[in-house]
Amino acid sequence: MYISKINIMNFRSFKNQEILFGNGVNVVIGHNNAGKTNLLKALAMVIDPAAKRRLDVHDFHKHIPIKDLKANPPAVLITVTFSSGEDEKDDLRMVADWLTKPDAAFEAKLSYEFFLPDAEHQSYFNAVKDIEEADKDACIKVWSFIQHDFIRHYKYRLLAGAPEEQRGADYDATKGFDFQFLDAIRDVERDMHTGRNALLREVLDFFMDYEVKSLDLAIHTKEKKEEQIRVIRRDFAQKSSDLMAVLKGRMESGKVQILEYAHGTGASFDGAKPDFDGTISDVELFSALRLIVEHSTGIKIPATHNGLGYNNLIYMSLLLAKMQMNSDVNYMGGNSKIFAVLAIEEPEAHLHPAMQYKFLKFLKLNRKKKKVRQVFIISHSAHITAAVDLDEIICISSINGDCNVAYPGKVFPADGKSKLYVQRFLDATKSEMLFARSIIFVEGLAEQMLMSVFAQYHGKPLEDAQIAVVNVGGRYFEHFLHLFKPGELHTIKKTVACVTDRDPEKKFDDGYEKCYPFEVLDVxxxxxNPVLQRNNDEKIRYFSQDAKFGKTFEYDLIRYNPTLELLLGETVSNLNELKKLMEHVTAKSSIGDMTAEFHKGKETKRIASAILLAHNWTDDEKRVAIVASRYLNAVGKGENAIQLANSLLRNLSAPIAEKKAFLVPDYIRDAIDWAHT
Incomplete structure (x- = not known):
């Protein structure tokens, strides 16, 4: 059995939302205030036996229209659906009263409802009837009435089966769940070491004499194991009594002095006087020891001296040990847990990326061993999304109060090719696309490195708008776009810009070859680029260079800045030639004078011949094309992009008198503008 979905109505950030879960690890991601924590809180309201189920007015979804508020008092309804999965003998017994499909592949539902009783409805209607719907503060007034006059009358209940049937469920039914929730802000030292029911002490009590408790019942009966443990404890009790007698002997003289103080303060009136007595159990003695971490060198360090991340791992390991204890029928008897759920909020808060990956592997292994039945993780970490399968990711976003839930693993064509491609390339860098508000897909490393710089020159920084730039390593946009296609089921609603090179090609006898724009003739x-033939839609658009003059990213940089030597770094192979060509552009020299500057070679001969045949190009256009062509011939991708980014950033922060004018190509500006919409 597993939790297959949850339906949440009018609870916090959720107006009316269904969220599907997988049978295993579920990683819920999304931007801040998208509703990730609220999702886990909603789940806890239904299945956590220890949940505080009484809500206040701030737990309602506040974007309910005034018309609906006046028609009915707001109510919260959270329904958890359980579906048959792995064969667990006690599952069906646990959910028998909640069944909605009593088949072999059963389904059961348990709901939490927070509502205003019918007897109070008329009073509610009388209170809100005079509020005008056109009043801009109408909703505020209704919520104020609820907070001051009605919230104290609200009640909660659990419902078994379909919620519309209104069949009450016994709260004791939730005692079969072991719901452990680790929030992001936690004091693990306190939780491990202090308190009457300290976690460490509980775990020690279960694992004490574990070699006996874990013996095979087929060989060693329960009675025999219990007798062995009683013998061990009797032996320890005798030794502890001897130890206590020694301690009391050492306190005889000191006790006399203490009792004199007691007599002086009146604590020994009426013949009574304080004394010391008692025994100490094995668990009490063991829990008095400090939890330490022993290194391979033999050095022992108290756990309290570790970093937060390491202590969080220790704490989570103890918590999983406790869940194992809670599910042990022999140890817990009728109070044993049947269905263990572990919910973790932002594990990355205290763990570096390598530890995050290791921790996820451990959780999956732990679930395979059936120590935990289902795991829910909410995260902002791209490292975590990169470490899990697409099928395990749930994306939540909230725009203007409307919640959108997407399932990356469910959006791909049945052939599986695109899904496999995205899964393989979804590293920590590309995973940023799942968290960003908008995305700019680019073909290569140069565009990826420079896009943020261009956005600053354009006056629209990407970071301010939470825009991610993702390098797909070629024209492979379509694989990734399955995640974001509007109107498709389960897709992520984001604005996407695809920046691609136009890459004109000319057909020869042996096939198509890349050519320069000025080589495109009437004959x-x-x-x-065939990608450009795809249609734009409401959320996804393609951006490329000018149809007549454009070619590639590097070509257009110079085409828009044909005299800017700032773009000529040490990585440019024909640096001196390009500087002379830029001077010719400024001087409006003849085309012949410019081509005379070329280094001798096959490519320069091709450019010089072709530019003369471009009869529908002006001389100004030809001059710019010559510089752009030779720049394209002379630059690499990565190294040049690094140098170019550094030069442009220095120029951006230079004093106004020293700053050089740099023009961002139109198609890049358009892509940045689109991503900001």
Missing amino acids: GEYRQ
Whole structure:
């Protein structure tokens, strides 16, 4: 059995939302205030026996229209659906009264409802009837009435089966759940060491004499094991009594002095006087020891001296040990737990990326061993999303009060090719696309490194708008776009810009070859990047260079800045030639004078010949094209992009008198504008 979905109505950030879960690890991601923590709180309201179920007015969804508020008092309804999965003998017995599909593949539902009783409805209607719907503060007034006059009358209950049937469920039914929730802000030292029911003490009590408790029942009966443990404890009790007698002997003289103080303060009136007595159990003695961490060198350090991350791992290991204890029928008897759920909020808060990955592997292994039945993790970490399968990720976003839930593993075509591609390339960098508000997909490393710089020159920084730039390593946008296609079931609602090179090609006898824009003539057969033939839609658009003059990213940088030597770094192979060509552009030299500067070679001969045949190009256009072509021939991708980014950033922060003018190509500006919408 597993929790297959939850339906949440009017609870915090959720107006009316269904969220599907997988049978295993579920990683819930999303931006801040998207509702991730509220999802776990809603789940706890239904299945956590220790949950505080009484809500206040701030737990309601506040975007309910005034018309609906006046028609009915607001109510919270949370329904958890359980579906048959792995064969667990006690599952069906646990949910028998909640069944909605009593088949072999059963389904059961348990709901939490927080509502205003019918007897109070008329008073509620009388209180809100005079509030005008056109009043801009109408909703505020209704919520004020609820807070001051009605919230104290609200009641809660659990419902078995379909919630519309209104069949009450016994609260004791939830005692079969072991719901452990680790929030992001936690004091693990306190939780491990202090308090009457300290976690460490509980775990020690269960694992004390574990070699006996874990013996095979087929060989060693329960009675025999209990007798062995009683013998061990009797032996320890005798030794502890001897120890206590020694301690009391050492206190005889000191006790006389203490009792004199007691007599002086009146504590020994009426013949009574304080004394010392008692025994100490094995668990009490063991829990008095400090939890330490022993290193391979033999050095022992108290756990309290570890970093937060390490102590969090220790705490979570103890918590999982406690869950094992809670599910042990022999130890807990009728109070044993049947269905263990572990919910963790932001494990990355205290763990570096390598530990996050190791921790996830451990959780999956722990679940395979059936120590935990289902795991829910809410996270902002791209490292965690990169470490799990697409099928285990749930994306939650909230825009203007409307919640959107997406399932990346469910959006791909049945052939599985795109899903496999995305899963393979979804590393920590590309995983940022799942968290960002908008995305700019680019073909290569240069665009990825420079896009943020261009956005600053354009006056629209990407970081301010939570825009991620993702390098897909070529024209492989379509694989990733399955995640974001509007109107499709389970997809993520984001604005997406795809920045791609136009890459004109000319057909020769042996096939198509890349060509320069000025080589596209009235005769011959040509084609451009086929990606550009795809239709834009309401959320996804393609951006590329000008149809006549454009070619590639690097080509356009110079085409828009044909005299800017700032773009010429040490990584440019024909640096001196390009500087002379830029001077010719400024001087409006003849085309012949410019091509005379070329280094001798096959490519320069091709450019010089082709530019003369471009009869529909002006001389100004040809001059710019010559510089752009030779720049494209002379730059690499990665190293040049690093140098270029550094030069442009220094120029951006230079004094106004020293700052050089740099133009961002139109298609890049358009892509940045689109991502900001």
